[in-house]
Amino acid sequence: MSKLPTKLKIAKRRSKIHGNGVIATDTIRKGEFIVEYKGRIITHDEADKQYHGDVGSGHTFLFTLNDDWIIDANVRGTIARWINTSCEPNAVAFIHSEDKKNPDPKKDRVIIEALRTIKPGEEITYDYGFEFEVPYTKKLVEAWACKCGSSKCRGTMLGGKKFKAFEKAHPNWRK
Numbered sequence: 660m661s662k663l664p665t666k667l668k669i670a671k672r673r674s675k676i677h678g679n680g681v682i683a684t685d686t687i688r689k690g691e692f693i694v695e696y697k698g699r700i701i702t703h704d705e706a707d708k709q710y711h712g713d714v715g716s717g718h719t720f721l722f723t724l725n726d727d728w729i730i731d732a733n734v735r736g737t738i739a740r741w742i743n744t745s746c747e748p749n750a751v752a753f754i755h756s757e758d759k760k761n762p763d764p765k766k767d768r769v770i771i772e773a774l775r776t777i778k779p780g781e782e783i784t785y786d787y788g789f790e791f792e793v794p795y796t797k798k799l800v801e802a803w804a805c806k807c808g809s810s811k812c813r814g815t816m817l818g819g820k821k822f823k824a825f826e827k828a829h830p831n832w833r834k
Contacts, residue, residue, distance in 0.1 A: 677806050680743045680782045694739045749774055
């Protein structure tokens with residue numbers, strides 16, 4: 660993995676998408692590392708105990724790192740926690756493992772990287788594509804509503820197979 664830049668090319672600002680967001684303060688080239696998503700490392704059980712019931716809130720600063728660990732950006736979080744979701748993102752969140760020979764899941768890192776060139780003033784976004792271990796209902800899908808404004812917006816921050824199955828079973832859920 661390449662090194663992260665020593666000077667970030669981003670700043671926290673009010674967002675047109677939702678609340679706070681992160682904008683580019685300088686040109687960010689396709690493939691360039693933007694920022695690392697950091698916070699307190701906790702287990703899934705700890706996250707469930709501390710944030711139980713939040714699955715229906717439509718808001719979180721939790722990032723699933725792997726099967727064992729979650730990054731809780733509510734504690735020691737970086738500016739990355741303010742990056743909003745979009746169904747037509749200009750960035751992507753990659754999970755990197757540092758040591759391929761002796762992997763330690765607790766040391767995995769989340770790096771936000773540009774999918775395309777991002778111009779100064781443009782909001783940084785990536786597709787959250789949340790997947791939850793609870794039954795998908797219209798209420799849950801609406802609680803996690805996407806406000807990205809893209810013509811390709813799927814209407815929710817939820818993604819993956821469970822959302823596709825929900826959408827197939829409820830083709831008129833948006834009405």
